[in-house]
Amino acid sequence: MTTTTLAVLVPLLPFLGAAAGLLLGRRAPGFVRPLAVLPTFAAFVLAVVVAVDQGGGKAIDAATRLTPTGSVPIELALHLDGFAVLVAVLVGLVATCVQLYSTGYLRDDPRYTSYAALVSLFTSAMLLVVYSGDLMVLLVGWEIMGICSYFLVGHYWETPEARAASLKAFLVTKLGDVPFLIGLFALATDAGAFRITGVVQAALTGGIGHPTLIALLLLAGVAGKSAQFPLHTWLPDAMAGPTPVSALIHAATMVAAGIYFVARLLPVFAASAAAMTVLAVMAAITMVGSGLAALAQDDIKRVLAYSTIGQLGYLSGALAVGDRGAAVFHLLSHGAFKALLFLAAGVVIHAAGTNSLTAMSRMDGLAKRIPDAYWTMTVALLALAAIPPFAGFFSKEAVLSAAEHTALGESQIAPSGAGWTVLIAGLLTALLTAAYATRLWLLAFRGRGAEAPDHGRQPFVMNAVLWVLAIPSIGFGLTAGYLGDWFDGRALTPSVTTAVLSTGVALVGGLVTYAAWRHTSALAARTPMGAVAAHPEGDGSLVEEEAIASHTEVYGSIASAPDPADPGRLLLGPLHRHAATGFHLDAVYSALFVRPVLAAAGLVRFLDREVVETYVRAAGAGPRWLGRAVRRAQNGNVQSYLSALLAGSLVLAAAVVVLANVTAGS
Amino acid sequence: MHLAYPAVLAVLLFCTGLYGVLARRNAILVLMSVELMLNAVNLNLVAFDVWLRDTLHGGQALTLFTIAIAAAEIGIGLAIVLAVYRNRGSSDIDRLRDTAEGPDPADPEGPEDPAAPAQKAEAAA
Numbered sequence: 001m002t003t004t005t006l007a008v009l010v011p012l013l014p015f016l017g018a019a020a021g022l023l024l025g026r027r028a029p030g031f032v033r034p035l036a037v038l039p040t041f042a043a044f045v046l047a048v049v050v051a052v053d054q055g056g057g058k059a060i061d062a063a064t065r066l067t068p069t070g071s072v073p074i075e076l077a078l079h080l081d082g083f084a085v086l087v088a089v090l091v092g093l094v095a096t097c098v099q100l101y102s103t104g105y106l107r108d109d110p111r112y113t114s115y116a117a118l119v120s121l122f123t124s125a126m127l128l129v130v131y132s133g134d135l136m137v138l139l140v141g142w143e144i145m146g147i148c149s150y151f152l153v154g155h156y157w158e159t160p161e162a163r164a165a166s167l168k169a170f171l172v173t174k175l176g177d178v179p180f181l182i183g184l185f186a187l188a189t190d191a192g193a194f195r196i197t198g199v200v201q202a203a204l205t206g207g208i209g210h211p212t213l214i215a216l217l218l219l220a221g222v223a224g225k226s227a228q229f230p231l232h233t234w235l236p237d238a239m240a241g242p243t244p245v246s247a248l249i250h251a252a253t254m255v256a257a258g259i260y261f262v263a264r265l266l267p268v269f270a271a272s273a274a275a276m277t278v279l280a281v282m283a284a285i286t287m288v289g290s291g292l293a294a295l296a297q298d299d300i301k302r303v304l305a306y307s308t309i310g311q312l313g314y315l316s317g318a319l320a321v322g323d324r325g326a327a328v329f330h331l332l333s334h335g336a337f338k339a340l341l342f343l344a345a346g347v348v349i350h351a352a353g354t355n356s357l358t359a360m361s362r363m364d365g366l367a368k369r370i371p372d373a374y375w376t377m378t379v380a381l382l383a384l385a386a387i388p389p390f391a392g393f394f395s396k397e398a399v400l401s402a403a404e405h406t407a408l409g410e411s412q413i414a415p416s417g418a419g420w421t422v423l424i425a426g427l428l429t430a431l432l433t434a435a436y437a438t439r440l441w442l443l444a445f446r447g448r449g450a451e452a453p454d455h456g457r458q459p460f461v462m463n464a465v466l467w468v469l470a471i472p473s474i475g476f477g478l479t480a481g482y483l484g485d486w487f488d489g490r491a492l493t494p495s496v497t498t499a500v501l502s503t504g505v506a507l508v509g510g511l512v513t514y515a516a517w518r519h520t521s522a523l524a525a526r527t528p529m530g531a532v533a534a535h536p537e538g539d540g541s542l543v544e545e546e547a548i549a550s551h552t553e554v555y556g557s558i559a560s561a562p563d564p565a566d567p568g569r570l571l572l573g574p575l576h577r578h579a580a581t582g583f584h585l586d587a588v589y590s591a592l593f594v595r596p597v598l599a600a601a602g603l604v605r606f607l608d609r610e611v612v613e614t615y616v617r618a619a620g621a622g623p624r625w626l627g628r629a630v631r632r633a634q635n636g637n638v639q640s641y642l643s644a645l646l647a648g649s650l651v652l653a654a655a656v657v658v659l660a661n662v663t664a665g666s
Numbered sequence: 667m668h669l670a671y672p673a674v675l676a677v678l679l680f681c682t683g684l685y686g687v688l689a690r691r692n693a694i695l696v697l698m699s700v701e702l703m704l705n706a707v708n709l710n711l712v713a714f715d716v717w718l719r720d721t722l723h724g725g726q727a728l729t730l731f732t733i734a735i736a737a738a739e740i741g742i743g744l745a746i747v748l749a750v751y752r753n754r755g756s757s758d759i760d761r762l763r764d765t766a767e768g769p770d771p772a773d774p775e776g777p778e779d780p781a782a783p784a785q786k787a788e789a790a791a
């Protein structure tokens with residue numbers, strides 16, 4: 001089979017798996033697990049084959065037109081370059097791991113069938129986005145991911161948190177998608193094509209009429225999908241979904257789609273210096289803000305969610321300085337270690353019976369209960385904090401050295417102001433990242449207090465998946481020397497200045513947090529806190545659902561806990577209160593959008609209940625009064641009926657006589 | 667004899683009967699008034715039969731029919747009145763209002779009939 005045929009099969013297989021899973025799920029429950037895992041795994045293998053075939057060489061383009069579509073043609077097109085094939089391998093790997101992990105994590109879940117089918121459908125949509133060579137086909141995958149994300153975040157729909165989070169995720173991303181759609185149409189009109197090759201060609205030859213407007217419109221959609229400031233607020237709340245969903249959608253793949261889209265169309269964005277500056281500022285605010293917010297979170301998954309937002313900020317930063325090779329390199333390594341972090345967090349939540357770091361910091365020996373999760377999570381946190389030689393170090397260095405090149409004027413794609421913004425924010429974020437990674441590790445695995453509850457051994461498949469993902473988290477950075485040829489040919493190896501600087505600030509961040517923890521951990525014993533959902537027999541998802549539902553009741557907030565033993569509280573000082581709520585952005589949105597909409601709904605209800613219904617009630621009241629008058633005659637007295645009969649016949653007789661006389665007279 | 671005498675007599679009889687049917691409260695008296703009206707009609711039938719010199723005497727034949735039917739009617743009527751009286755302890759037409767429209771359930775200010783519940787209670791007894 002040719003590479004093109006294989007590439008078509010890659011998104012098609014999970015799609016067919018999803019359809020078959022949904023159709024057969026009820027009738028043949030034994031087939032659900034194979035139908036979930038095997039097509040995804042086959043897609044992963046095919047993606048690897050396609051990547052090997054493509055080999056980072058010249059891009060492979062193939063297209064077929066189903067039907068003429070008016071002025072701008074829409075084609076089913078494939079565009080396989082180094083970016084596409086490598087991202088597809090990442091998607092396939094993470095999706096396979098997540099499907100395997102879910103068979104253990106949602107072992108007893110009654111809705112596993114639809115869950116697995118939706119994850120497969122989601123995988124297929126992401127692979128479609130990655131391989132597609134046509135913007136309209138890309139948009140189809142983009143929107144399918146949005147709706148799958150809605151369903152999967154709302155998997156525990158019995159809890160109000162999950163219902164609210166799924167609606168919020170859907171509405172916020174749609175808020176970005178509307179300008180995105182308009183931007184796509186404007187872009188296609190200017191360039192005369194929906195094909196990515198055609199659009200890029202037009203952008204390189206200056207054929208785009210309004211590059212700033214189009215780039216800003218597209219950026220709105222990217223900010224929504226990739227959770228960049230100011231549309232990032234859905235991502236932390238989306239942690240109300242099951243952990244494997246967080247790993248797949250909200251760490252490794254869907255949020256990467258926005259970044260990947262910008263990387264694909266980078267020449268369009270690079271045509272406008274304003275757009276690049278906006279992207280750089282957006283990335284800088286996102287990075288620093290999310291780093292601060294992550295330090296204040298109590299839910300282990302919300303820490304990771306804010307860390308995802310921050311790492312996506314690095315990716316947008318790399319794009320803002322015009323180096324998509326570095327961006328996609330960091331996307332790949334981040335996808336691996338962040339998926340690992342989330343899946344390990346799922347094991348931790350199951351073993352500890354809580355998602356609260358406060359409760360975990362009062363448990364002894366959690367690390368000994370789950371050695372696999374402990375070691376792999378340590379590896380992933382080191383990768384996240386960009387400590388050499390783990391994967392995160394090399395990819396983050398690629399981003400920072402790209403920013404340095406732009407700042408010093410060695411690269412002309414983006415303005416040097418953007419370079420400085422990204423570089424400084426990136427170094428600051430490296431400090432914060434190391435700080436919250438250290439805090440997470442210390443609170444989760446170095447707790448003191450009562451013995452951790454024994455929830456039995458974790459399923460083998462869950463631990464095995466963790467080790468599979470640990471391999472790229474450790475070793476992927478070593479490919480930095482070769483990967484440059486797969487991308488734009490620019491070197492991805494770290495430069496000495498930024499490497500020393502960022503590793504230095506990361507070490508400082510880690511050590512300061514450790515010192516703060518030594519100072520505060522003594523307080524933990526004095527203030528007993530935390531609640532544990534104990535289900536030794538239940539699967540992970542049951543424990544997690546209860547932990548999410550009880551967090552607000554126990555601590556009074558979904559995000560933070562009033563714990564004096566938290567080193568983040570000492571480090572952030574007065575900022576802690578604001579950081580815990582994500583710097584009150586939700587309150588701003590609530591004032592700007594939610595309350596006006598609610599007020600408008602109240603007005604509509606008033607108009608309906610008080611104005612429209614008054615007319616209806618009046619229309620009913622007239623006949624009712626008439627009917628009451630007529631009913632009065634029905635008094636049951638036969639004699640009065642007879643009297644009426646007599647009077648009626650007299651009147652009739654008189655009328656006949658009068659009429660007869662009148663007609664006779666005329 | 668002039669036609670006017672029996673005609674006027676018939677009118678007087680009919681009006682008396684009509685008054686009795688519409689105004690009397692005792693069911694037996696109402697039935698008697700019905701008889702009066704029937705007989706006024708009979709009187710008319712006979713009078714006009716004579717005045718028109720009908721060879722077939724259709725008026726007289728019809729009168730016989732009416733008398734026969736009136737006899738049957740009064741029999742059934744009296745039986746009903748007797749049954750009602752045994753059942754209710756009264757033959758007062760004004761109080762036999764089972765078919766009256768009750769007060770409007772959706773309308774508290776509708777016409778209230780205090781006699782109705784009492785009658786129901788009697789019916790049950």
